[in-house]
Amino acid sequence: MSQTGPLTISGVVEDAAGRPAPYARVFFVSAPAAMPDTALLTGEDGSFTLSVPVAGNYQIGINADGHPPLTAHAVAGAGQGAPLRLKLAPQ
Secondary structure, three states: OOOOOOEEEEEEEEOOOOOEOOOOEEEEEEOOOOOOOOEEEOOOOOEEEEEEOOOEEEEEEEEOOOOOOEEEEEEEOOOOOOOEEEEOOOO
């Protein structure tokens, strides 16, 4: 089965208490294809959506004020799961 439409990785970043983490920086650490230096900030509700060029396994990083950096594994393409729920550790 082939993927139709744009490929994305989406999710929500939360603080250690489970509250949305607005304005956290989300970026690619590794990807199955060459990626430009892409980063975005989460919305006020902690949500984000990254567009990706090909299906596969991606490593994303999250930096948020007052929390240590976080990395997470994400899969883009057919059969990808629900949006990621990423919880930051307390500092």
